[in-house]
Amino acid sequence: MYEWLVANAWVVWLALFLLLAIIEMISLDLYFIMLGVGALGGVTVALFGGEFWVQVVVFSVTAMLMIMLVRPIALRHLRKDPEALRTNMDRLIGEDALVLEPTSRMNGRAKIGGETWSARTEDETSMQPGTYGSVVRIDGATAYITLRTHLPDLD
Structure with missing residues (x-):
């Protein structure tokens, strides 16, 4: 053997x-x-x-x-956690949000990634239609956004 x-x-x-x-x-x-x-x-x-x-x-x-x-x-x-592998709502964090209705801490609407979302501001500011924000977090069907300091890339 x-x-x-x-x-x-x-x-x-x-x-x-x-x-x-x-x-x-x-x-x-x-x-x-x-x-x-x-x-x-x-x-x-x-x-x-x-x-x-x-x-x-x-x-x-x-x-x-x-x-x-x-x-x-x-x-x-x-x-490593590349952004391309983020799924569902996680991929929306940091995305641009176009404010569609006056948005405050209480109510509002924004267009994020081609879809219309309920939106709230993260802080005490209010945002007017046509302004751009940035998605900070998602809670259920509501996106919390902050005012964007620069215009989004349009390419």
């Missing part, structure tokens, strides 16, 4: 890779997939006929480099 394992070490490394990939799918913390890439390094060395100790060294070095160099970059890309 030992001779078969040594002669077919690539099978063991491949099985280890598959096991680590399954564990990664469950955990989603990017450690096990980095170890899996190390196992693929072991598969490569085994297929080229390298000694078992060389396979282990390649596995260890590759996995360590992946964890130290690639994992932090991958986590940074996964955790």
Whole structure:
């Protein structure tokens, strides 16, 4: 049995890779997939006929480099929150609002993103129709806006 394992070490490394990939799918913390890439390094060395100790060294070095160099970059890309990925009402925060009716803390209407919304001012100011505001927050079906200090980009 030992001779078969040594002669077919690539099978063991491949099985280890598959096991680590399954564990990664469950955990989603990017450690096990980095170890899996190390196992693929072991598969490569085994297929080229390298000694078992060389396979282990390649596995260890590759996995360590992946964890130290690639994992932090991958986590940074996964955790960043680009504005293009914001959904629903979150994407309206910061958008331009064209005031359609006189708007105060009590009532008003504004056009935001091509749709008409109930609008309120965030502070004590009132806004007249035709002025532009900026959406500060959304509460239910009401957008809270503040006076925009510059005109929106019209491109």
